[in-house]
Amino acid sequence: MSISISGKIPTGSIEVVDEHDAANLQLRLLRDPGDDHLAIGYYHFRASGIRGQSCTYRILDVAEDASARLAGREGYEDGWTNTGPHASYDLKHWFRIPATLEGRDYVFSHVPEHDVCYYARWAPYPPQREMDFIARCQRSPRVSLSTFGRSGLGADLDLMTIGTPGPGKKACWIISRQHPSETMSGYFVEGAVERLLDEHDPIVTSLLQRAVFYVVPNINPDGTQLGHTRANGLGYNLNREWVAPSLERSPEVFHTQALMKKLGVDFCIDCHGDEELRCVFLGGPLEIPSRSEHLDTLFKTFERAWNAASPDYELGHPYPGGSPAEADLRMAWNWIAEEYNCLSVLLEQPFKDTSWWQDPIQGWSPERATRLGRELPTAVHGVLDQLR
Template sequence: MSFSINAAFDSGNIRLIGITGDRVDLEIVKDHQSDFYQWFYFRVAGAAGRRLTFRILNAGGSAYPFGWPGYRTRASTDRKAWHTVDTRYADGVLEFDWPGGAAAGDAATSDGQIVWFAYFAPYTMEQHADLVARIAARPGVRHRELGTSLDGQAIDCFDIGTGPKSVWLYARQHPGESMAEWWMEGALDWLTSAAAAPLLEAATVHVVPNMNPDGTRRGHLRTNAAGVNLNREWHAPTPERSPEVLCVRNAMDETGVNFAMDVHGDEAIAANFIAGFEGVPSWTERRGNLFVEFGQRLAAHTPDFQTALGYEKSQPGRANLSMSTNQLAERFGAVSVTLEMPFKDHDANPDPAFAWSPERSAKLGVSCLEVLSEMIGDL
């Protein structure tokens, strides 16, 4: 029986190069008008009972090839449970296997006729629409459409709470970092529960679950429909290049910002960590100490966070103000945080079957807000 490869769906990305027996050669498609690529998501029909080997031939030229060593591809036969499968990287080629049925430990049997593979468990625009509908219907939630993307998609925002402090949570500036919207799902479920009452009395929380709907639908790694990296637009966003950033930043100008969290995924570091705003001209020791305290409290709160690994800090006065975390710290005097989650696993407490997963991403969203609730009075 023959099999077929297809990525012509919401968030899909792959190009078939050739099939030789049970070996499939592929390439990841670049973001539109950009050289960035790394995100892949495709399905294989007719896979039942076949052991297949897939080779992504252009992996070595991807945006972050140093992220491939130690990485494990995600696979699913139901698009709900995303297990890891054996993956190797050598000589610029990423290679992974489908064992002929169940991905490691999956309850699915070899009778499964279709299997999906992805860089990380996808969070598509259809899933986003379901999330928006579900959260908007809950008591106390105010929904706004802040603007539209270059492709005309809505930039959705939820306003929750009545407190005087202003908190902004936003995710998926880089659309291939799908764990960021899984984090948002956990955060929004918590924010609409009774547990959030103390935080919502102290603060109004503004949530933008997806900053880059065009890149999400198109299957991009890092850019919008114009090939623009939104997290380099915050100093001077324009309607022509980055309307997504412009409408969000305009809304922030109306409310001010006391605390902000920009949610991302990191290709190389096998851990959850935060990055801050050390190099902004307006940096103060008080705000710096609050940033450090947030990380320390989060590490004490959950084993799925740590503070030993992370990015190199900017030197004083050398922060890149085109990046949102730095721009918001400088513009509003905010305690501004970038959260990074891994495409690999959180190696301090790894999961061999699932690695870092949607479920763990959602739980980390809850943990972050529980810590913020404890600290909101000091911000």
Template sequence: MIKISTSFDAGSVVVKDAGDPANIRLALRPDNASDFAQWFYFRLQGAAYQHCTMHFENAAASAYPEGWEDYCAVASYDRQNWFRVPTRYENGVLTIDHTPLANSVYYAYFEPYSYEQHLNLLGDAQGSGLCQIDDLGSTVQGRDINLLTIGNQVESDLKIWLIARQHPGETMAEWFIEGFLGRLLDPQDPTSRALLDRATFYVVPNMNPDGSVLGNLRTNAAGANLNREWENPSLERSPEVYFVREKMQQTGVDLFLDIHGDEALPFVFVAGTEGVPSYDSRMADLETQFKQAFSAASPDFQDEYGYEKDAPSQANMGMATAWVGEHFRCLAYTLEMPFKDNHNLPDDDFGWNGQRSLRLGEAMVSAIWNVSDKLR
């Protein structure tokens, strides 16, 4: 007998009919307090060696239906090793075709990053002896908003901030942070050692713990899209942004990176601050140097495809990159990774995944080092 369940961290799907393995009818479940729907993560049991066809019947009504084009879902038997499975999008229906080789298999929109992994990441960072954990406050549902501080914390240090997972379903962002921290905290890495002589890093690995556990794509437990709250956050609706912004104002910011994933574009790219009022030729030159350095550090990065640039003074100041870049007059970027595959370096078996996100995080250390003497 087939069973589909989601009673675990980030589990999310609506089961309409699972009686026939050849015609399993599913639906995407919206975020708990908003209409955004795209993330799914569920466990299928009792179907070993049976060909299963799973239809998401409301895929056309998802937040980003263009994200289903050329997309393949991920699957795992042990929740550690994830691989892509045949997936197609036709007539508004997303269909997964797969014959599981065991009685228990998991399917997800992208390789998950659990709250338990998040807590382990914090513990490993603290255990390095180079990092301290601070509690900035609590989320809507009472989870901790933790900040990792790495460096000497002297006034002369550059102040470099990285945040990730404002949108909780973009799990590649926390995989990126894991890779970044792994290299930055490596005492044998000369680039990291040199950087930490020059800069203090402030890292928020997960801006949206509530949404992550709830299995939301884009919002927190109150239904707020955190990356639209930066101009005027509130303790009631967006405490995650409120507390992080408050800490930034205490420390200052010389470089800001906001790590995300994009549903539709099959590339790694950045979006900057061209649309903020203070944008000038110095910032344009600094952006160019950063992108060249990042391209040299990782062939996965490219600058040909991405979002359309904002017109002068037309940036949405509710977005983190725009608000931080303008308020602190600093280099600020949103980094986007694909949910699909990187079309510049495709991998048929795994597509873009957690490990590739992690490696990109490692490469970011080199890019930051390259521009560190120009940030002030």
């Protein structure tokens, strides 16, 4: 049987250049529409007819096409060094394959045990899994589901409300998948929500007596379906749209801001992933124009509470390249902190692994992302009474 490679799968993304020689399978990354110079790097594809063959995959021109980096990262290892793709035969268990940069190309080899194998920069979070998860959660009496708007291409924007709103209750938000390729956010949300629905968990019971959680499990459904790295379906990076969102460019942010204005915000976590860092990293409201000692103390208290709950959140990792003098309010966590004078944090999970504990089989994995999410309620519980 001949080898066949395809990115025409749910959340798939790759250009097939040459699939005729197992020893030299040539591929190319696809760039998102729009002008974001960082909006390339995600890949997810299916290879069939490969059982027992020594396959070498060569993603061409990565060193040129995907060499752009965020400012201040010169002292950090880039996202293509000392890592490799996740691979899976069943789309459930993902394992890591080592890869190297050879000149301009990103190269990895694999002898598959089965006829079909999936490869991705990091384990995908399938749309069907997201739909099943949301549908399953509505069985809980703690959950109500609603649609609060539509994306640029007409997809529903889902809101999960966990707990019962009432006078004096804190409004705690979880936002996920602004950048669709950062799929660890989906697993993180699963872990957080599953714990919030545990009726036998005393920390959760205490939280929901005093707070309501508003969860946007996927703020960028179009980018997810299209296999984008960072853009929505209209070609815009949602995490640069928070100062002036519009229905023409970023309806997903526009509708989220309108909902926040209606419901209020006392806490927010915006969930992302980082291709270069070897840690779980948090950014806080420390450089916004209305920065204060209270917010600084609150952020540090939250950090310590999460570190105590899970060693996977390590203390002591500085802002990459040094903290900016002023926060970029186009980014969700900064805009929300400034607008609502609240604890709003950025969560970055690694594509690679943590520095304190390396998993040689999976690296940072869906399982660890889910477990990290399960510890979020503990960290929030540690600061809840201090939020206002």
